[in-house]
Amino acid sequence: MKSFRDFMAERVREYYVSPEEKFSSKGDFFTAPELDRVFGESIANFLYHRLKEFESPVILELGAGRGLLARDILNYYGKEDPDLLKRLRYLIYEISPALIEVQREVLSGFDNVLWVEEFPQIEGVVLSNEFYDALPVHVVKEGKELYVSDEGEEVWLSLEDERVKEFLKRMGYEDLSQRVEVCIDCVDMLERVARALTKGYHLLIDYGxxxxxxxxxxxxxxxxxxxxxxxxxxxxxxxxxLSAQVNFSALMEYGKDFGLRTVLFDSQRNFLASIPHFLTELETLSFDESPESVERLSRLKTMLISMGDRFKVLFQSKGL
Ligand SMILES: C[S@@+](CC[C@H](N)C(=O)[O-])C[C@H]1O[C@@H](n2cnc3c(N)ncnc32)[C@H](O)[C@@H]1O
Incomplete structure (x- = not known):
């Protein structure tokens, strides 16, 4: 018997460590960076003026998948501002050895990418897309916590975990009569992110x-x-x-403890629609009738419409 949190942690680790293809039509899911390079380029555009301010800017990406987001961000700076690309270091924190191999291959043209196991002290941006939803959650309901028996049955036992209890109280969820997921691992990750940032930003994109x-x-x-x-x-x-949607209210609330101030919280649709590069590409593609452009336009619309409301963007600053 184990808590649902431990069951999910084990399953997610097994899943990402296994070498089977996970992304694109051959795998299990599509993510926005897999849909089109415009996603990464737009993030690069959004961060550009902020990153430029730092003397030795660093981007730390959490859970980088096949490395496409990193590739598109670095290519964008290479084209728009080669001097910034020269000054920039791009760090990747990744659990999966198989994906690290793919990332090394995809990013082999860049000499400023490094893989890290611990977060160093940085000035710059910590960013992630669909990373926090992979962190395990405690599942609770009316004073009980969910466990999973060795036979795969759900078992509810009295809730004893003090941090989970404290979370429910702080978030005002104590009297709810529904299942509530409590991601203490997300809070701990947020603290690690904040500690790593001497000054800079945290950009988190996920469904939640x-x-x-x-x-x-x-x-x-x-x-x-x-x-x-x-x-x-x-x-x-x-x-x-296995994934659980991200509780953005909790990340904004706990962020305060770690000196993270919410600068922006919005849907992915509004976020992308506010970025000049995204709008320019959207317009250019809509005037081009080649099959490739028609296909790309529909992918951009997917980012805006079907993903646009489910996915949210949280942008926090520290020390600025
Ligand atoms: C759903 S994928 C998203 C990948 C990529 N960000 C994208 O948008 O295409 C989740 C990523 O997080 C990584 N990951 C999951 N749990 C992790 C953990 N505990 N520590 C580090 N990386 C983790 C996975 O290996 C994978 O690269």
Whole structure:
């Protein structure tokens, strides 16, 4: 028997460490950087003036997948401001040895990329796309915590974890009569991020909710994905990507403890629609009728429309 948190941590680790293809049509899911290079370029455009201010700017990316976001950001700076590219160091924190191999290959043209296991002290930006949703959650309901038996059955036991109790109190969730997911690992990650930033920013893009939206998820938000479809039996079926939506209210609230100030919190749609590079590309593609441009335009629309509301963007600053 183990807590759902430990069960999810084990499953996610097994999943990402295994060498099977996870991304694109051959794998289990598409992420925005996999859809089109404009996603990474737009993030680079958004961060440009802020990064330029630092003498030795650093980007630290958490959970870099196939390295496409890193590639598109670095290519953008290489084109727009080669001097910034020369000054920039790009660090990657990644759990999967198989994906690190892919990242090394994809990023082999850049000599300023390094892989880290600990977060060094940096001035710059810590960023991630679909990383926090892979961190494990405690699942609680009405004073009980969810455990998983060795046979894959759900078992509810009295909630004893003091940090989980404290979280429920602080977030005002104590009296809710629904499943609530508590991501203490997210809070700990946020603290690590804040400690790493001497000064700079934290940019987090993921699907998630706020406290006000919690009633929409009476049965929680944990899902298992395999080959682009939702799986029913997350306990007995292996080899799938388990994730839980990110509680953005909690990250904004706990961020205050670590000196992280919320600068911006919005949907991915509004975020992208506010970035000049994204709008220019959207306009250029909409005037071009070549099959490639039509295909790319539809991918950009996916980022704006079907992903646009589910995905949210949190941008926090520290020491600025
Ligand atoms: C859903 S993928 C997203 C990849 C990429 N950011 C993208 O948008 O395409 C999650 C990434 O986080 C990594 N990851 C998951 N859990 C992690 C952990 N605890 N520590 C470091 N990396 C982790 C995975 O190996 C993978 O690269």
């Amino acid at each position: 909710y706020t406290s006000e939206e919690l009633p929409r998820f009476q049965e929680g938000t944990v899902v298992g994905y395999k080959k682009h479809s939702l799986r029913g039996d997350i306990y007995r079926e292996g080899g799938m990507d």
